[in-house]
Amino acid sequence: VKVRRNYYHKTCPKVENIVRAAVTKKFQQTFVTAPATIRLFFHDCFVQGCDASIMIASSDGSKAEKDHPDNLSLAGDGFDTVIKAKEAVDAVPSCRNKVSCADILAMATRDVIALAGGPSYEVELGRLDGLSSTAGSVDGKLPQPFFNLNQLNSLFAANGLTQKNMIALSAAHTVGFSHCSKFANRIHNFSRETAVDPALNQGYAAQLRGMCPKNVDTRIAIDMDPKTPRKFDNVYFQNLKKGKGLFSSDQVLFHDPRSKPTVNNWANDSHAFKRAFIAAITKLGRVGVKTGKNGNIRRNCAAFN
Numbered sequence: 492v493k494v495r496r497n498y499y500h501k502t503c504p505k506v507e508n509i510v511r512a513a514v515t516k517k518f519q520q521t522f523v524t525a526p527a528t529i530r531l532f533f534h535d536c537f538v539q540g541c542d543a544s545i546m547i548a549s550s551d552g553s554k555a556e557k558d559h560p561d562n563l564s565l566a567g568d569g570f571d572t573v574i575k576a577k578e579a580v581d582a583v584p585s586c587r588n589k590v591s592c593a594d595i596l597a598m599a600t601r602d603v604i605a606l607a608g609g610p611s612y613e614v615e616l617g618r619l620d621g622l623s624s625t626a627g628s629v630d631g632k633l634p635q636p637f638f639n640l641n642q643l644n645s646l647f648a649a650n651g652l653t654q655k656n657m658i659a660l661s662a663a664h665t666v667g668f669s670h671c672s673k674f675a676n677r678i679h680n681f682s683r684e685t686a687v688d689p690a691l692n693q694g695y696a697a698q699l700r701g702m703c704p705k706n707v708d709t710r711i712a713i714d715m716d717p718k719t720p721r722k723f724d725n726v727y728f729q730n731l732k733k734g735k736g737l738f739s740s741d742q743v744l745f746h747d748p749r750s751k752p753t754v755n756n757w758a759n760d761s762h763a764f765k766r767a768f769i770a771a772i773t774k775l776g777r778v779g780v781k782t783g784k785n786g787n788i789r790r791n792c793a794a795f796n
Protein backbone atom coordinates (compact mmCIF):
# COMPACT_ATOMS: atom_id res chain seq x y z
CA VAL A 492 0.00 0.00 0.00
CA LYS A 493 1.44 3.34 -1.07
CA VAL A 494 -1.10 5.65 0.53
CA ARG A 495 -1.04 6.49 4.23
CA ARG A 496 -2.44 8.81 6.87
CA ASN A 497 -0.66 12.12 7.62
CA TYR A 498 1.07 12.20 4.23
CA TYR A 499 1.02 16.04 4.22
CA HIS A 500 2.09 16.31 7.87
CA LYS A 501 5.21 18.30 6.93
CA THR A 502 4.20 20.05 3.69
CA CYS A 503 0.64 21.14 4.48
CA PRO A 504 -0.37 20.03 7.97
CA LYS A 505 -3.78 21.74 7.90
CA VAL A 506 -4.84 20.33 4.54
CA GLU A 507 -7.69 18.23 5.90
CA ASN A 508 -9.21 21.23 7.71
CA ILE A 509 -8.85 23.43 4.66
CA VAL A 510 -10.56 20.91 2.40
CA ARG A 511 -13.31 20.21 4.92
CA ALA A 512 -14.13 23.91 5.24
CA ALA A 513 -14.36 24.38 1.46
CA VAL A 514 -16.44 21.22 1.00
CA THR A 515 -18.77 22.14 3.87
CA LYS A 516 -19.41 25.54 2.33
CA LYS A 517 -20.23 23.98 -1.03
CA PHE A 518 -22.45 21.31 0.58
CA GLN A 519 -24.43 24.04 2.35
CA GLN A 520 -25.06 25.66 -1.04
CA THR A 521 -26.29 22.44 -2.67
CA PHE A 522 -26.85 18.89 -1.49
CA VAL A 523 -25.85 17.53 -4.92
CA THR A 524 -22.28 18.20 -3.80
CA ALA A 525 -22.41 14.93 -1.83
CA PRO A 526 -23.58 12.39 -4.44
CA ALA A 527 -21.74 14.16 -7.25
CA THR A 528 -18.41 14.00 -5.41
CA ILE A 529 -18.82 10.38 -4.28
CA ARG A 530 -19.60 9.20 -7.81
CA LEU A 531 -16.73 11.25 -9.25
CA PHE A 532 -14.29 9.49 -6.91
CA PHE A 533 -15.63 6.07 -7.95
CA HIS A 534 -15.42 6.83 -11.68
CA ASP A 535 -11.92 8.21 -11.19
CA CYS A 536 -10.60 5.19 -9.29
CA PHE A 537 -12.01 2.61 -11.74
CA VAL A 538 -10.27 4.19 -14.74
CA GLN A 539 -6.45 4.35 -14.46
CA GLY A 540 -6.69 4.33 -10.66
CA CYS A 541 -7.41 7.15 -8.18
CA ASP A 542 -5.35 9.75 -10.01
CA ALA A 543 -7.78 12.57 -10.90
CA SER A 544 -7.64 11.49 -14.56
CA ILE A 545 -11.42 12.11 -14.53
CA MET A 546 -10.82 15.83 -13.86
CA ILE A 547 -8.96 16.53 -17.11
CA ALA A 548 -10.87 18.59 -19.69
CA SER A 549 -10.87 17.55 -23.34
CA SER A 550 -8.65 19.57 -25.63
CA ASP A 551 -8.71 20.13 -29.40
CA GLY A 552 -6.89 16.98 -30.33
CA SER A 553 -8.10 14.56 -27.69
CA LYS A 554 -11.29 13.58 -25.91
CA ALA A 555 -10.69 13.08 -22.19
CA GLU A 556 -12.32 10.54 -19.82
CA LYS A 557 -14.99 12.95 -18.67
CA ASP A 558 -16.47 13.07 -22.17
CA HIS A 559 -16.92 9.30 -22.48
CA PRO A 560 -20.65 8.44 -22.63
CA ASP A 561 -20.46 6.68 -19.22
CA ASN A 562 -19.18 9.89 -17.62
CA LEU A 563 -21.47 12.44 -19.25
CA SER A 564 -24.01 12.14 -16.41
CA LEU A 565 -21.42 13.01 -13.74
CA ALA A 566 -22.85 16.13 -12.11
CA GLY A 567 -20.80 19.32 -12.47
CA ASP A 568 -20.95 19.95 -8.74
CA GLY A 569 -18.47 17.12 -8.11
CA PHE A 570 -15.86 18.70 -10.36
CA ASP A 571 -16.63 22.09 -8.83
CA THR A 572 -16.11 20.72 -5.31
CA VAL A 573 -12.57 19.59 -6.16
CA ILE A 574 -11.78 22.89 -7.90
CA LYS A 575 -13.06 24.93 -4.94
CA ALA A 576 -11.14 22.82 -2.41
CA LYS A 577 -7.97 23.09 -4.51
CA GLU A 578 -8.34 26.88 -4.60
CA ALA A 579 -8.66 26.92 -0.81
CA VAL A 580 -5.54 24.74 -0.39
CA ASP A 581 -3.53 26.84 -2.86
CA ALA A 582 -4.57 30.04 -1.08
CA VAL A 583 -2.30 28.97 1.79
CA PRO A 584 1.21 29.91 0.54
CA SER A 585 3.03 26.94 2.08
CA CYS A 586 0.49 24.48 0.64
CA ARG A 587 0.43 25.91 -2.87
CA ASN A 588 0.88 23.14 -5.46
CA LYS A 589 1.83 20.65 -2.76
CA VAL A 590 -1.42 18.65 -2.61
CA SER A 591 -2.58 16.44 -5.49
CA CYS A 592 -6.01 16.73 -7.07
CA ALA A 593 -6.40 12.98 -6.55
CA ASP A 594 -5.94 13.42 -2.78
CA ILE A 595 -8.25 16.44 -2.70
CA LEU A 596 -10.95 14.28 -4.35
CA ALA A 597 -10.36 11.51 -1.79
CA MET A 598 -10.62 13.99 1.12
CA ALA A 599 -13.71 15.70 -0.36
CA THR A 600 -15.39 12.31 -0.76
CA ARG A 601 -14.71 11.45 2.87
CA ASP A 602 -16.09 14.84 3.92
CA VAL A 603 -19.34 14.72 1.91
CA ILE A 604 -20.11 11.22 3.20
CA ALA A 605 -19.84 12.50 6.77
CA LEU A 606 -21.83 15.64 5.95
CA ALA A 607 -24.64 13.48 4.53
CA GLY A 608 -24.79 11.50 7.78
CA GLY A 609 -22.62 8.59 6.69
CA PRO A 610 -19.65 7.02 8.45
CA SER A 611 -16.59 9.09 9.38
CA TYR A 612 -13.18 7.67 8.64
CA GLU A 613 -9.50 8.56 8.40
CA VAL A 614 -8.52 9.10 4.79
CA GLU A 615 -5.27 7.76 3.35
CA LEU A 616 -3.24 10.18 1.24
CA GLY A 617 -0.22 10.24 -1.04
CA ARG A 618 -1.72 9.77 -4.53
CA LEU A 619 -0.11 11.66 -7.38
CA ASP A 620 -2.11 13.02 -10.31
CA GLY A 621 -2.06 10.93 -13.47
CA LEU A 622 -0.42 11.91 -16.71
CA SER A 623 -3.06 10.69 -19.15
CA SER A 624 -6.82 10.82 -19.67
CA THR A 625 -8.52 9.51 -22.78
CA ALA A 626 -12.16 8.72 -23.47
CA GLY A 627 -11.10 5.43 -25.02
CA SER A 628 -9.58 4.20 -21.76
CA VAL A 629 -13.02 4.25 -20.11
CA ASP A 630 -14.49 1.53 -22.36
CA GLY A 631 -15.58 -1.46 -20.29
CA LYS A 632 -14.15 -0.11 -17.03
CA LEU A 633 -17.39 1.11 -15.40
CA PRO A 634 -20.39 -0.99 -14.31
CA GLN A 635 -23.70 -0.69 -16.14
CA PRO A 636 -27.10 -0.54 -14.41
CA PHE A 637 -28.24 -3.76 -16.11
CA PHE A 638 -25.25 -5.82 -14.89
CA ASN A 639 -25.85 -9.15 -13.12
CA LEU A 640 -23.87 -10.32 -10.08
CA ASN A 641 -21.17 -12.08 -12.13
CA GLN A 642 -20.56 -8.96 -14.19
CA LEU A 643 -20.45 -6.75 -11.09
CA ASN A 644 -18.13 -9.13 -9.27
CA SER A 645 -15.69 -9.46 -12.13
CA LEU A 646 -15.43 -5.72 -12.72
CA PHE A 647 -14.82 -5.04 -9.01
CA ALA A 648 -12.42 -7.99 -8.76
CA ALA A 649 -10.42 -6.42 -11.59
CA ASN A 650 -9.87 -3.53 -9.16
CA GLY A 651 -8.94 -5.77 -6.25
CA LEU A 652 -12.36 -5.51 -4.60
CA THR A 653 -14.39 -8.41 -3.22
CA GLN A 654 -18.12 -9.07 -3.56
CA LYS A 655 -18.60 -7.70 -0.04
CA ASN A 656 -16.69 -4.52 -0.97
CA MET A 657 -18.88 -4.21 -4.07
CA ILE A 658 -22.11 -4.57 -2.07
CA ALA A 659 -20.96 -2.03 0.52
CA LEU A 660 -19.93 0.50 -2.13
CA SER A 661 -23.20 0.03 -4.04
CA ALA A 662 -24.89 1.51 -0.98
CA ALA A 663 -23.60 4.89 -2.21
CA HIS A 664 -26.90 4.79 -4.12
CA THR A 665 -28.49 5.69 -0.77
CA VAL A 666 -28.03 9.32 -1.85
CA GLY A 667 -28.27 11.07 -5.19
CA PHE A 668 -30.10 11.06 -8.46
CA SER A 669 -30.59 9.08 -11.63
CA HIS A 670 -31.83 10.13 -15.02
CA CYS A 671 -34.92 8.24 -16.20
CA SER A 672 -33.11 6.67 -19.16
CA LYS A 673 -30.91 4.59 -16.83
CA PHE A 674 -33.81 2.36 -15.70
CA ALA A 675 -36.49 3.06 -18.35
CA ASN A 676 -36.29 -0.54 -19.58
CA ARG A 677 -37.44 -1.78 -16.16
CA ILE A 678 -40.69 0.22 -16.17
CA HIS A 679 -41.70 0.48 -19.85
CA ASN A 680 -40.47 -2.40 -21.97
CA PHE A 681 -38.92 -5.04 -19.76
CA SER A 682 -39.72 -8.12 -21.83
CA ARG A 683 -42.22 -9.51 -24.31
CA GLU A 684 -44.34 -10.85 -21.47
CA THR A 685 -44.27 -7.89 -19.08
CA ALA A 686 -43.66 -4.16 -19.42
CA VAL A 687 -42.54 -3.86 -15.78
CA ASP A 688 -39.67 -5.84 -14.24
CA PRO A 689 -41.32 -8.37 -11.88
CA ALA A 690 -38.45 -7.81 -9.42
CA LEU A 691 -39.71 -4.24 -8.87
CA ASN A 692 -42.14 -3.44 -6.07
CA GLN A 693 -45.50 -2.78 -7.81
CA GLY A 694 -46.23 0.48 -6.02
CA TYR A 695 -42.70 1.74 -6.56
CA ALA A 696 -42.91 0.83 -10.26
CA ALA A 697 -46.12 2.87 -10.57
CA GLN A 698 -44.40 5.83 -8.86
CA LEU A 699 -41.42 5.55 -11.20
CA ARG A 700 -43.73 5.42 -14.24
CA GLY A 701 -45.39 8.58 -12.98
CA MET A 702 -42.09 10.44 -12.56
CA CYS A 703 -40.55 8.98 -15.72
CA PRO A 704 -43.24 8.60 -18.40
CA LYS A 705 -42.17 7.21 -21.77
CA ASN A 706 -41.12 10.41 -23.52
CA VAL A 707 -39.90 12.24 -20.43
CA ASP A 708 -37.49 15.17 -20.78
CA THR A 709 -34.01 13.56 -20.85
CA ARG A 710 -32.79 16.03 -18.22
CA ILE A 711 -35.22 14.78 -15.54
CA ALA A 712 -33.47 12.98 -12.66
CA ILE A 713 -35.12 11.32 -9.67
CA ASP A 714 -33.99 10.29 -6.18
CA MET A 715 -32.34 6.87 -6.15
CA ASP A 716 -33.35 6.20 -2.54
CA PRO A 717 -37.12 6.83 -2.36
CA LYS A 718 -37.10 6.90 1.46
CA THR A 719 -34.04 8.85 2.68
CA PRO A 720 -32.56 10.43 -0.47
CA ARG A 721 -30.45 12.93 1.48
CA LYS A 722 -29.16 10.64 4.15
CA PHE A 723 -26.18 8.32 3.74
CA ASP A 724 -27.65 5.31 5.55
CA ASN A 725 -28.37 1.58 5.29
CA VAL A 726 -31.94 2.25 4.10
CA TYR A 727 -30.49 1.31 0.69
CA PHE A 728 -30.49 -2.34 1.84
CA GLN A 729 -33.94 -2.08 3.42
CA ASN A 730 -35.21 -0.77 0.08
CA LEU A 731 -33.72 -3.75 -1.78
CA LYS A 732 -35.64 -6.13 0.49
CA LYS A 733 -38.87 -4.38 -0.54
CA GLY A 734 -38.10 -4.55 -4.29
CA LYS A 735 -37.17 -0.88 -4.33
CA GLY A 736 -33.73 -1.11 -5.88
CA LEU A 737 -33.69 1.39 -8.74
CA PHE A 738 -31.30 -0.41 -11.08
CA SER A 739 -31.19 -4.11 -11.90
CA SER A 740 -27.61 -3.96 -10.56
CA ASP A 741 -29.01 -2.84 -7.19
CA GLN A 742 -31.93 -5.28 -7.04
CA VAL A 743 -29.80 -8.25 -8.07
CA LEU A 744 -27.89 -7.93 -4.79
CA PHE A 745 -31.04 -9.10 -2.99
CA HIS A 746 -32.16 -11.56 -5.62
CA ASP A 747 -28.95 -13.49 -6.10
CA PRO A 748 -28.57 -16.02 -3.27
CA ARG A 749 -24.83 -15.35 -3.14
CA SER A 750 -25.26 -11.69 -2.10
CA LYS A 751 -28.66 -11.82 -0.36
CA PRO A 752 -27.32 -12.74 3.13
CA THR A 753 -25.06 -9.68 3.10
CA VAL A 754 -27.97 -7.43 2.11
CA ASN A 755 -30.10 -8.87 4.91
CA ASN A 756 -27.31 -8.39 7.42
CA TRP A 757 -26.60 -4.76 6.54
CA ALA A 758 -30.33 -3.90 6.30
CA ASN A 759 -30.60 -4.89 9.97
CA ASP A 760 -27.25 -3.75 11.28
CA SER A 761 -26.19 -0.24 10.40
CA HIS A 762 -22.96 -0.53 12.40
CA ALA A 763 -21.88 -3.61 10.46
CA PHE A 764 -22.67 -1.73 7.24
CA LYS A 765 -20.64 1.30 8.32
CA ARG A 766 -17.61 -0.84 9.15
CA ALA A 767 -17.86 -2.64 5.81
CA PHE A 768 -18.30 0.63 3.93
CA ILE A 769 -15.22 2.18 5.53
CA ALA A 770 -13.14 -0.89 4.68
CA ALA A 771 -14.43 -0.86 1.10
CA ILE A 772 -13.97 2.83 0.34
CA THR A 773 -10.48 2.75 1.89
CA LYS A 774 -9.63 -0.12 -0.46
CA LEU A 775 -11.20 1.75 -3.39
CA GLY A 776 -8.90 4.67 -2.60
CA ARG A 777 -5.85 2.42 -3.03
CA VAL A 778 -6.69 1.37 -6.59
CA GLY A 779 -3.93 2.16 -9.09
CA VAL A 780 -2.25 4.81 -6.95
CA LYS A 781 0.50 6.68 -8.83
CA THR A 782 3.80 7.60 -7.20
CA GLY A 783 7.23 8.76 -8.36
CA LYS A 784 7.60 9.28 -12.10
CA ASN A 785 4.12 7.96 -12.83
CA GLY A 786 2.48 11.14 -11.67
CA ASN A 787 2.82 14.70 -10.45
CA ILE A 788 0.91 17.43 -8.67
CA ARG A 789 -1.22 19.39 -11.09
CA ARG A 790 -1.39 23.14 -10.82
CA ASN A 791 -4.83 23.04 -12.43
CA CYS A 792 -6.86 19.88 -11.80
CA ALA A 793 -8.49 20.14 -15.24
CA ALA A 794 -5.25 20.33 -17.24
CA PHE A 795 -1.82 18.66 -17.33
CA ASN A 796 1.09 20.83 -16.15
Ligand code: HEM
Nearest residue numbers: 526527530533564566634635636660663667668669670740
Ligand atom coordinates in the same frame (compact mmCIF):
# COMPACT_ATOMS: atom_id res chain seq x y z
C1 HEM B 1 -22.24 -1.42 -8.61
C2 HEM B 1 -22.34 -0.91 -9.82
C3 HEM B 1 -22.82 0.47 -10.10
C4 HEM B 1 -23.62 0.83 -11.13
C5 HEM B 1 -24.17 -0.08 -12.22
C6 HEM B 1 -23.87 2.23 -11.01
C7 HEM B 1 -24.64 2.98 -11.89
C8 HEM B 1 -25.10 4.26 -11.65
C9 HEM B 1 -26.01 4.99 -12.49
C10 HEM B 1 -26.58 4.48 -13.81
C11 HEM B 1 -26.26 6.18 -11.89
C12 HEM B 1 -27.20 7.29 -12.38
C13 HEM B 1 -26.46 8.33 -13.16
C14 HEM B 1 -27.36 9.36 -13.76
O1 HEM B 1 -28.31 9.03 -14.46
O2 HEM B 1 -27.14 10.56 -13.53
C15 HEM B 1 -25.51 6.22 -10.68
C16 HEM B 1 -25.49 7.26 -9.78
C17 HEM B 1 -24.68 7.30 -8.68
N1 HEM B 1 -23.72 6.38 -8.32
FE1 HEM B 1 -23.50 4.54 -9.09
N2 HEM B 1 -23.23 2.72 -9.91
C18 HEM B 1 -22.56 1.68 -9.33
C19 HEM B 1 -21.74 1.75 -8.22
C20 HEM B 1 -21.46 2.91 -7.55
C21 HEM B 1 -20.42 3.06 -6.57
C22 HEM B 1 -19.44 1.97 -6.18
C23 HEM B 1 -20.49 4.33 -6.12
C24 HEM B 1 -19.62 5.03 -5.11
C25 HEM B 1 -18.99 4.43 -4.13
C26 HEM B 1 -21.60 4.97 -6.80
C27 HEM B 1 -22.05 6.22 -6.55
C28 HEM B 1 -23.12 6.83 -7.19
C29 HEM B 1 -23.73 8.06 -6.76
C30 HEM B 1 -23.39 8.83 -5.49
C31 HEM B 1 -24.69 8.38 -7.71
C32 HEM B 1 -25.58 9.63 -7.73
C33 HEM B 1 -24.88 10.71 -8.51
C34 HEM B 1 -25.57 12.05 -8.49
O3 HEM B 1 -26.61 12.22 -7.85
O4 HEM B 1 -25.04 12.99 -9.12
N3 HEM B 1 -22.13 4.09 -7.68
N4 HEM B 1 -24.78 5.04 -10.56
Ligand SMILES: [Ca+2]
Nearest residue numbers: 535538540544
Ligand atom coordinates in the same frame (compact mmCIF):
# COMPACT_ATOMS: atom_id res chain seq x y z
CA1 LIG C 1 -8.46 7.78 -12.65
Ligand SMILES: [Ca+2]
Nearest residue numbers: 665716719722
Ligand atom coordinates in the same frame (compact mmCIF):
# COMPACT_ATOMS: atom_id res chain seq x y z
CA1 LIG D 1 -30.55 7.09 2.13
